[in-house]
Amino acid sequence: MLCVVMYSSQRVRAELVKTASEYDPYYTLGVSRSASQAEIKRAYKRLAREWHPDKNKDPNAEDMFIRISKSYEILSNEERRSNFDRFGQKDENQHFGQSQHHGFRSFHSSFYFDESFFHFPRDFSDSKYMLRLAQFNNEVLPDSHKRPYLIKVTSEWCFACIHIEPVWKETVQELEPLGVGIGIVDLGFDRALAKQLGAYRAPSIIGVVNGKVTFFHQAVVREFLRQFVEDLLPQKLVMKITDDNYMAFLENWHVENKPRVLLFDQVPIVPLLYKLTAFAFRDYVRFGFVDQSGTSSTRLLLQFNINTYAPTMLLFKEDTVKPVDIIQARGMKRQMMNEFVSNNKFLQVPRLVSQQLFDELCPVKQFHRRRKYCVLLITGDDPAYLAANKAFLDFASANSKDVLRFAYVYQRQQQPLCQALLQNQGAHSAQVVILERRSQTGKVLYRSVSGGWNGSEEDKYHLHEQLELLQKDPTYLTSDATLPELNNEMAPIFIIRWMNAAYDYMLQIYDDLLYSNWREMMPILSLIFSALFIVFGTVIIQAFSEPGESKPQKPKPKPKEQTRTEDDASSRASTFSRPPKKDFVEVTELTGITYTSNLVKLRPGHINVLLVLTNASKSALLRKFAKEVFSFSGSETLHFSFLNADKHRHWMSSLLRLDRDGAQSQSHSDDEEESSNYMGYVLALNGHKKYFCLFRPVFTGDDGSDSSSDTSFSSDSRRKSRSKSSSRRGSSRATSIEVHHKLDRLGLWMERLMEGTLPRIRVPAWPTLFDDTAEG
Numbered sequence: 030m031l032c033v034v035m036y037s038s039q040r041v042r043a044e045l046v047k048t049a050s051e052y053d054p055y056y057t058l059g060v061s062r063s064a065s066q067a068e069i070k071r072a073y074k075r076l077a078r079e080w081h082p083d084k085n086k087d088p089n090a091e092d093m094f095i096r097i098s099k100s101y102e103i104l105s106n107e108e109r110r111s112n113f114d115r116f117g118q119k120d121e122n123q124h125f126g127q128s129q130h131h132g133f134r135s136f137h138s139s140f141y142f143d144e145s146f147f148h149f150p151r152d153f154s155d156s157k158y159m160l161r162l163a164q165f166n167n168e169v170l171p172d173s174h175k176r177p178y179l180i181k182v183t184s185e186w187c188f189a190c191i192h193i194e195p196v197w198k199e200t201v202q203e204l205e206p207l208g209v210g211i212g213i214v215d216l217g218f219d220r221a222l223a224k225q226l227g228a229y230r231a232p233s234i235i236g237v238v239n240g241k242v243t244f245f246h247q248a249v250v251r252e253f254l255r256q257f258v259e260d261l262l263p264q265k266l267v268m269k270i271t272d273d274n275y276m277a278f279l280e281n282w283h284v285e286n287k288p289r290v291l292l293f294d295q296v297p298i299v300p301l302l303y304k305l306t307a308f309a310f311r312d313y314v315r316f317g318f319v320d321q322s323g324t325s326s327t328r329l330l331l332q333f334n335i336n337t338y339a340p341t342m343l344l345f346k347e348d349t350v351k352p353v354d355i356i357q358a359r360g361m362k363r364q365m366m367n368e369f370v371s372n373n374k375f376l377q378v379p380r381l382v383s384q385q386l387f388d389e390l391c392p393v394k395q396f397h398r399r400r401k402y403c404v405l406l407i408t409g410d411d412p413a414y415l416a417a418n419k420a421f422l423d424f425a426s427a428n429s430k431d432v433l434r435f436a437y438v439y440q441r442q443q444q445p446l447c448q449a450l451l452q453n454q455g456a457h458s459a460q461v462v463i464l465e466r467r468s469q470t471g472k473v474l475y476r477s478v479s480g481g482w483n484g485s486e487e488d489k490y491h492l493h494e495q496l497e498l499l500q501k502d503p504t505y506l507t508s509d510a511t512l513p514e515l516n517n518e519m520a521p522i523f524i525i526r527w528m529n530a531a532y533d534y535m536l537q538i539y540d541d542l543l544y545s546n547w548r549e550m551m552p553i554l555s556l557i558f559s560a561l562f563i564v565f566g567t568v569i570i571q572a573f574s575e576p577g578e579s580k581p582q583k584p585k586p587k588p589k590e591q592t593r594t595e596d597d598a599s600s601r602a603s604t605f606s607r608p609p610k611k612d613f614v615e616v617t618e619l620t621g622i623t624y625t626s627n628l629v630k631l632r633p634g635h636i637n638v639l640l641v642l643t644n645a646s647k648s649a650l651l652r653k654f655a656k657e658v659f660s661f662s663g664s665e666t667l668h669f670s671f672l673n674a675d676k677h678r679h680w681m682s683s684l685l686r687l688d689r690d691g692a693q694s695q696s697h698s699d700d701e702e703e704s705s706n707y708m709g710y711v712l713a714l715n716g717h718k719k720y721f722c723l724f725r726p727v728f729t730g731d732d733g734s735d736s737s738s739d740t741s742f743s744s745d746s747r748r749k750s751r752s753k754s755s756s757r758r759g760s761s762r763a764t765s766i767e768v769h770h771k772l773d774r775l776g777l778w779m780e781r782l783m784e785g786t787l788p789r790i791r792v793p794a795w796p797t798l799f800d801d802t803a804e805g
Contacts, residue, residue, distance in 0.1 A: 057097060058101065077097055080097060175309045179201075181235075182216060185217060200254045200255070207363060209258055216230075232249075259304065262305075268315075270291060270319045272325060288345060288375070290345075292317070292318050293337075297323070303318065339359045340357070342369060344373050347378070378425045378436060379437075384514045392466065402432060404435045405437065417458075418484075424493075442518050462477050464476075475506055477508075479491075616671055617671075618672075629716055631715070636713050636715050638658060638670070641672050646768045650768060680799070710726060722789060
């Protein structure tokens, strides 16, 4: 169990006054002597976060952080931990309490003088690792998909860089032979590369894997740098193999289409060299690790007769009982492992699952090299094809040659390829095709083996005979075709790729926030704060707005037919206007006081929508008018007014007489008749350009079929005579419902007004507005 110890200030002071010989790394980390590596690592991470000098303002925090780091350095190394347990030895050269040991301080918190006075010459051995921008983009980034890179960012004016140099050299000497790429970037020598990496201070250490840049943020200790490189690698590169799962691991070659490699070693943790090899060949081979020191692999060791005194590697292909290759050496080297895997990175008969695999198995013919032919079995994944597939595998194993590559493809997964080779003829049984690639564009020469492939001895003899003829006469391939690009059967689906990208992006944001990489985070923080400002600003404005503007009014019930008509008008109008800012429409009366501001001197581009009404129809018409124009009230250029025809009887007739085209319109002698004629009229008045558009109300007399809302002023006499007839027949019977329906088609008229398709009636000047009641 992990023993958690909370460091008080008294304990810190007590520990710092101890002599060097009294320091105990177990006591420093607060763990027992039987603690596992996982417990030690958890204790170290917790204490390192607590006592990091950048976060802890205690004056003794820096010394305490050094002791915590040194304690973890001893206990994380099994050999040094064993020496301490047996002999009390903490280091080969120094006592634990000496603070002169290189590499225990943080990069930027241990130096308190101006470095610009010092110029340190660069070590000549570093020149071979120096990177430029073009080299990084053309070589390092593509190669980072095969091996990780550890890059140091330095400068000629950097004392801290000299401080970490011994640890850096030790790390390079340890990791470079294992296959880790090493690079150095000079801030003053190549600022463009430093900017691309996001490195703005020296010293900095960066890891690059799969094109992704990751910064190292711990104390510069060789063990931490080694662990940093291991953490850069994907988590599931190597699978732990025991007696319980080794058969499932080996038999899974058919699903993953990859050979399997087993490494047997006495250590409980997978060596970094093996992880790096697995990373380099992860697209071709699946790796497993067997711990020989435990009891969980006893049966596995006996079955394959493994020598426990030296690391052993076994490579399996289609045969899960007998390995196709084996190596065993005490000092397993990187070159030896790479050659071992690269010579066996394909199955005996692999399945074509991508264009990349097809290009490597069946390369394009080169003029200076021997011809290579690809023997392709077009088959299926149904159980009915198992016998034929097994027979093809046996034939390939017995006739393996350098000039021949055997492969198979599932017709269902690679239909375009199979149709091109079979000339669009469906195959009811497996077919064998011999082909030679002639160009990168997909052109091939090929020949189909007649009779299909059932896996019989006759089929094997016939195929062997044709391969012999092909090697004697290359012109034996008589057909040509252009093959399409193969589908990538192993590619993850889009949602998985998107989730992985989102996860990496969130980790990057978390890392930048945690370590205060403000220069990189500034655009994102600016966007976040802008969004918060807009949201809170809106809330504050709504909080201080008038209560009547935010509280919705409960709508009154209305007739079904009226509701349907209003909804249709509102839905049509919504496409031509902004959403209303309020839940009501402000309608002002046009009087002698407001006449100049609302019409004569109306701002350019603004329109006043004017309703003509009478005292008797005022309530009904205003209610209907507000409902019809509500959807358009969000426009800033529209104003709504009403004119009382009982007060201003002559204004409408004066306006219509001013129209040049309507100068001959009929005069009206009777005041009441004149007032009734214009009740329900709506005008869109543009005071600046001196024109108006006219809406004539729906006829509400006895003849219900006649309900025109023409907007053409040329039919004015017809509408007026009809209106006269209406007033003569039933002016006394004009109820509020009839008056209400005069504006039924106002919504359509407003749509056309917003579209700009209504006819415009020009006037030379606006008539004067007189109060007729005052004259009387």
